[in-house]
Amino acid sequence: MNDQNILDKPKIHGAIQAKSTEIGFTMPSDLYIGSLLKTLISTKPNARILELGTGIGLSLSWMVDGMDRNSKLITVDNDPELTNIARDFFGHDPRVEIICIDGTEWINSYQGDNFDLIFADAWPGKYSEIEKTLSLLKIGGIYVIDDMLSQPNWPTRHQQKVYDLIEYLENRTDLNLTKMNWSTGIIIATKKS
Numbered sequence: 610m611n612d613q614n615i616l617d618k619p620k621i622h623g624a625i626q627a628k629s630t631e632i633g634f635t636m637p638s639d640l641y642i643g644s645l646l647k648t649l650i651s652t653k654p655n656a657r658i659l660e661l662g663t664g665i666g667l668s669l670s671w672m673v674d675g676m677d678r679n680s681k682l683i684t685v686d687n688d689p690e691l692t693n694i695a696r697d698f699f700g701h702d703p704r705v706e707i708i709c710i711d712g713t714e715w716i717n718s719y720q721g722d723n724f725d726l727i728f729a730d731a732w733p734g735k736y737s738e739i740e741k742t743l744s745l746l747k748i749g750g751i752y753v754i755d756d757m758l759s760q761p762n763w764p765t766r767h768q769q770k771v772y773d774l775i776e777y778l779e780n781r782t783d784l785n786l787t788k789m790n791w792s793t794g795i796i797i798a799t800k801k802s
């Protein structure tokens with residue numbers, strides 16, 4: 610599988626990619642996680658979706674493409690430059706709420722309804738506040754994380770963080786888990802109780 614095999618890129622994806630290159634954004638989500646998110650989200654009509662780590666909006670473009678017109682998505686990032694760019698691309702879409710705030714603060718103060726799918730692509734929601742984040746998932750809901758496959762540029766202690774997170778998820782009795790050698794290494798967990 611290579612990038613050429615991903616045929617259904619969102620129309621807006623090329624423009625976001627160009628912006629990413631222009632500002633030198635170093636953490637873009639790839640096409641493979643995007644395609645998977647779109648596919649998963651399209652199984653959830655009238656969905657409530659959460660993204661932690663808006664970034665430049667590449668994964669967001671895929672998620673929005675998978676949503677039906679009654680679905681809603683909240684995306685959170687603590688970098689105002691990035692959330693402003695995301696607003697330029699998605700601010701016209703009433704289904705999408707872009708919030709510039711520290712993820713930890715947002716997770717711990719959120720009081721709304723639970724989510725059908727959470728894509729946790731920032732430290733909070735993945736390496737911190739994991740319990741609270743998973744409590745925001747509906748039964749039957751899907752929790753998705755990437756960047757699980759070891760990278761040469763990881764700081765030395767990061768690998769242990771990844772192992773600890775995987776062990777934590779595996780030890781939870783309320784989740785079904787699949788670890789995928791796809792994209793940067795993905796884990797999909799579904800909430801069963």
Ligand SMILES: C[S@@+](CC[C@H](N)C(=O)[O-])C[C@H]1O[C@@H](n2cnc3c(N)ncnc32)[C@H](O)[C@@H]1O
Binds near residue numbers: 636691733
């Ligand atoms: C891997 S990038 C997300 C990439 C994004 N999914 C995309 O496709 O462009 C991680 C993002 O998390 C954000 N981030 C880092 N620490 C955060 C925090 N404490 N709270 C909220 N966002 C944070 C960064 O600003 C960065 O945009």
